[in-house]
Amino acid sequence: MSDSASVKPAGRTILASTIAKPYTEEITENVSKLSITPKLVGFLANDDPAAEMYANWTGKTCQSLGFDYELRQVDKNDLEGALIKANKDDQVNGIMVYFPVFGNNQDQYLQQLISTEKDVEGLNFLYYHNLYHNVRFLDPPANEQKSILPCTPLAMVKILEYLGVYNKLLHYGNRLYGKKVLVVNRSEIVGRPLAALLANDGATVYSVDINNIQQFTRGDDLSEQRHKVIELDSSEYSVENLAPTCDVIITGVPSDKYKFPTEYVRNGTVVINFSSAKNFNDDIKTKAALYVPSIGKVTISMLLRNLLRLIDNKNIRRLKDPQSN
Amino acid sequence: MSDSASVKPAGRTILASTIAKPYTEEITENVSKLSITPKLVGFLANDDPAAEMYANWTGKTCQSLGFDYELRQVDKNDLEGALIKANKDDQVNGIMVYFPVFGNNQDQYLQQLISTEKDVEGLNFLYYHNLYHNVRFLDPPANEQKSILPCTPLAMVKILEYLGVYNKLLHYGNRLYGKKVLVVNRSEIVGRPLAALLANDGATVYSVDINNIQQFTRGDDLSEQRHKVIELDSSEYSVENLAPTCDVIITGVPSDKYKFPTEYVRNGTVVINFSSAKNFNDDIKTKAALYVPSIGKVTISMLLRNLLRLIDNKNIRRLKDPQSN
Numbered sequence: 001m002s003d004s005a006s007v008k009p010a011g012r013t014i015l016a017s018t019i020a021k022p023y024t025e026e027i028t029e030n031v032s033k034l035s036i037t038p039k040l041v042g043f044l045a046n047d048d049p050a051a052e053m054y055a056n057w058t059g060k061t062c063q064s065l066g067f068d069y070e071l072r073q074v075d076k077n078d079l080e081g082a083l084i085k086a087n088k089d090d091q092v093n094g095i096m097v098y099f100p101v102f103g104n105n106q107d108q109y110l111q112q113l114i115s116t117e118k119d120v121e122g123l124n125f126l127y128y129h130n131l132y133h134n135v136r137f138l139d140p141p142a143n144e145q146k147s148i149l150p151c152t153p154l155a156m157v158k159i160l161e162y163l164g165v166y167n168k169l170l171h172y173g174n175r176l177y178g179k180k181v182l183v184v185n186r187s188e189i190v191g192r193p194l195a196a197l198l199a200n201d202g203a204t205v206y207s208v209d210i211n212n213i214q215q216f217t218r219g220d221d222l223s224e225q226r227h228k229v230i231e232l233d234s235s236e237y238s239v240e241n242l243a244p245t246c247d248v249i250i251t252g253v254p255s256d257k258y259k260f261p262t263e264y265v266r267n268g269t270v271v272i273n274f275s276s277a278k279n280f281n282d283d284i285k286t287k288a289a290l291y292v293p294s295i296g297k298v299t300i301s302m303l304l305r306n307l308l309r310l311i312d313n314k315n316i317r318r319l320k321d322p323q324s325n
Numbered sequence: 326m327s328d329s330a331s332v333k334p335a336g337r338t339i340l341a342s343t344i345a346k347p348y349t350e351e352i353t354e355n356v357s358k359l360s361i362t363p364k365l366v367g368f369l370a371n372d373d374p375a376a377e378m379y380a381n382w383t384g385k386t387c388q389s390l391g392f393d394y395e396l397r398q399v400d401k402n403d404l405e406g407a408l409i410k411a412n413k414d415d416q417v418n419g420i421m422v423y424f425p426v427f428g429n430n431q432d433q434y435l436q437q438l439i440s441t442e443k444d445v446e447g448l449n450f451l452y453y454h455n456l457y458h459n460v461r462f463l464d465p466p467a468n469e470q471k472s473i474l475p476c477t478p479l480a481m482v483k484i485l486e487y488l489g490v491y492n493k494l495l496h497y498g499n500r501l502y503g504k505k506v507l508v509v510n511r512s513e514i515v516g517r518p519l520a521a522l523l524a525n526d527g528a529t530v531y532s533v534d535i536n537n538i539q540q541f542t543r544g545d546d547l548s549e550q551r552h553k554v555i556e557l558d559s560s561e562y563s564v565e566n567l568a569p570t571c572d573v574i575i576t577g578v579p580s581d582k583y584k585f586p587t588e589y590v591r592n593g594t595v596v597i598n599f600s601s602a603k604n605f606n607d608d609i610k611t612k613a614a615l616y617v618p619s620i621g622k623v624t625i626s627m628l629l630r631n632l633l634r635l636i637d638n639k640n641i642r643r644l645k646d647p648q649s650n
Binding site: 011169170178179267269 | 488
């Protein structure tokens with residue numbers, strides 16, 4: 001395990017700040033055109049210092065891009081009431097919660113409680129459903145209101161576009177055709193929706209969790225508008241034998257102890273880590289073509305982009321039906 | 326063997342004219358800035374109707390982009406004298422010969438006879454040597470006069486750049502890092518220099534001819550500035566088992582009878598044919614991500630770009646030494 005100083009990079013390390021730049025510029029410009037200053041409220045109901053740091057960082061980013069940000073620290077037993085109040089408050093445009101709160105299924109209940117009209121992280125079931133089924137609009141057949149995408153999977157798409165993994169010459173919805181992607185994480189928040197999103201764009205995705213490896217593809221029936229999942233036979237397929245066949249390796253393992261084995265990575269692979277822990281040793285740079293060590297700055301851009309989209313969608317609804325909220 | 330009508334494309338067919346467009350625009354603009362009208366002379370010393378058609382097409386393209394073009398039809402036994410005369414003629418900026426003439430090694434002699442200062446096709450040994458050794462300039466250490474690249478391999482590089490196979494985020498000279506390319510053709514004019522060029526840019530290239538398969542890589546010793554070639558064991562490696570591992574398949578087999586087997590091609594492959602014969606059946610479109618069926622229009626753009634570069638190089642030499650030619 002070599003340290004930074006002794007590593008001779010084969011390719012390049014790309015920072016999330018570089019990728020986020022055009023989005024933060026676009027966001028700043030679009031915010032300046034609005035008649036209101038959009039307000040994001042973050043709810044912190046745990047005493048995890050890391051969550052508080054993340055909350056403060058969100059606040060600073062919001063303010064630097066022209067948003068109002070308010071952090072509301074509440075007792076976890078008061079969070080439900082606080083969310084209901086914020087849902088109804090016209091002064092609040094976006095809501096996010098720093099999970100985990102209870103650390104069990106009650107967190108999913110709280111997550112679904114955030115109004116779809118204010119769900120900047122795109123965590124509502126409606127948005128996940130649309131992602132899994134490749135539904136891009138909220139109001140068919142008019143198709144004026146774009147659906148919201150969960151911000152971490154969306155950030156990953158934008159990163160893969162920036163890195164040139166999406167091929168712009170191919171038609172929209174087919175730009176990952178022929179690409180193989182390994183995703184180590186199958187959480188409901190990121191890993192599974194990410195695998196589906198990439199499969200819907202034409203990739204073959206190997207989705208790894210502690211139990212098994214699943215293969216996500218678009219499937220043959222495009223009319224179904226849904227990815228196809230099969231479980232791979234563990235006697236035949238492993239991370240060790242799949243990783244070298246992949247164009248892209250993405251990890252999101254929330255543990256400082258976990259390291260993806262560099263020896264499984266083929267020279268020239270695109271490597272991305274979305275965990276806040278460092279899932280690769282520095283010697284990954286001797287193999288990766290492009291290495292993105294963290295993605296937080298792109299994710300927050302997508303969150304604020306979602307907030308602007310929610311405001312757009314609301315304005316469209318108001319124009320169509322002035323009586324609506 | 327399906328016909329066009331029944332083929333449902335998986336990706337897109339990209340025409341050479343689309344790829345050539347920015348180059349023809351750049352060439353037209355640069356020609357208009359010159360104080361002279363550059364003159365290209367083509368020598369036709371065979372009675373092949375295809376060569377004559379190609380010669381006429383070259384002429385039309387030249388004229389449409391602002392060049393003078395003169396076709397000189399000579400007896401093959403007079404070609405040597407005619408080339409020597411053209412080499413000395415200050416009114417002639419570029420020379421090309423429509424090969425084959427004798428159809429044997431005498432053609433190589435004639436090819437080398439064209440002055441390096443007028444060799445628009447980049448066929449001189451000097452230019453091939455520079456290509457194989459990754460030498461980019463003619464005048465180290467000043468490095469003001471760029472070396473000429475053979476126009477078909479150069480066209481292929483430009484095509485791969487357009488198709489997004491070269492990754493612009495990687496450093497110059499490393500933009501094919503991690504890519505695998507199959508090249509079916511190992512001629513001295515195109516296939517072998519092409520394999521070296523792509524290997525020098527970081528690719529692993531499988532170079533196929535009728536006798537064997539060779540693997541071209543950059544090699545470990547970058548200071549050597551030269552690709553590394555090994556012959557692959559035919560009991561282990563075949564076109565059939567290598568093709569599905571490749572990101573790109575390039576063919577240049579000058580026979581109407583030859584067809585690359587579509588069943589060897591993995592879904593999502595980039596497929597390019599540089600032969601004037603059609604080396605793929607139409608059903609390749611059911612598998613290829615991007616398919617470029619012919620490249621002639623890009624090649625002629627590179628030829629005229631080389632002509633402008635030869636004029637630039639000459640002007641630089643004149644500025645440095647007014648006594649020189």
